[in-house]
Amino acid sequence: MLQEDCKYTKCYCEENVWWMCHNLSNEKTGDKISDADVIFISNEIRAVPIWCQRSASNAAAPVVWDYHAILAVKRSSGATIYDLDTRLPFPCSFTEYSSQSFQSDDMLKPQYHRKFRIVKAEDFLMHFASDRSHMLKEDGEWMSPPPTYPPILSNSSSNNLQSFISMNCSDTPVWLGEVLTLQQLNHRYSTDLYTQIH
Numbered sequence: 001m002l003q004e005d006c007k008y009t010k011c012y013c014e015e016n017v018w019w020m021c022h023n024l025s026n027e028k029t030g031d032k033i034s035d036a037d038v039i040f041i042s043n044e045i046r047a048v049p050i051w052c053q054r055s056a057s058n059a060a061a062p063v064v065w066d067y068h069a070i071l072a073v074k075r076s077s078g079a080t081i082y083d084l085d086t087r088l089p090f091p092c093s094f095t096e097y098s099s100q101s102f103q104s105d106d107m108l109k110p111q112y113h114r115k116f117r118i119v120k121a122e123d124f125l126m127h128f129a130s131d132r133s134h135m136l137k138e139d140g141e142w143m144s145p146p147p148t149y150p151p152i153l154s155n156s157s158s159n160n161l162q163s164f165i166s167m168n169c170s171d172t173p174v175w176l177g178e179v180l181t182l183q184q185l186n187h188r189y190s191t192d193l194y195t196q197i198h
Contacts, residue, residue: 001031001082003090010055011144013069014040014130014161016084018152020071021125035074036121037177039185040164041114042067048114052087052101059087064112067165070097071121072189079189094189098182105182115167116185119177127175128164129157 007019017038024033041048042065049062056063071082072094079094086092088100105113131151135143154160163172169179180188 001027001091003084006082006084007147007149008084009145009147010085011135012132012147013085014128014164015147015152017069017071017082018125018128020082020084021121024073024121025125031073031075033121033125037072037074038069038119038121038124038164039072040067040069040117040119041065042117042165042167043111043113043115044167045111046165047112049108049112050101050114051103053085054087055085056087069164074189098186098189102182102185114182116180116182117164117167117177118180118185118188119164119175123175123177124164127154127156127160128152129154129159130161131159133159134161 001020001023005023006016008016021033021036021038024031024036027033041050046066047064048066048068049064050068051062052059053063053065068085073080073082073091080091081094081097082091083097083101084090086097086101088097102114129152132146135146137143151158163176167179
């Protein structure tokens, strides 16, 4: 999947990732959507520092997002991350992406520790929906201009974005996946471990 083939709208990472999943579902060769996961990054206070983001004031500074979404594709050589907002290569090995973008929770106050919701890309493609209302100010103006294409809807919902952003693990449908800590995420997608398993 080439970066120039991906739809991109600034501040709509969840939709950018949905379209990457859509691209994977139509791939005739190469990566398969069954080998991909969508990763939502957030926490209880909706403030997660992520480094190497293009919107950062400088290359060494983190951006504190309320949430972010990226795509992970699992391969025999290790997982690869697709993030259209990063300064890192596209795609980027999980090991490099995690070490550069997430660094360590040890350097952060506990309330800023990142959590990660892992959703199978096939499930995300089928169930995700957003009416973009989270991007509207009280006066009806957009915080950031929306994509030019219509909002993404599912058969069962017109807006369930908040369910993906939430890091609450209780009473969630199976298709919302599971929530991991940074340590668990690194263990799940580390090159060495994945290569050993496969």
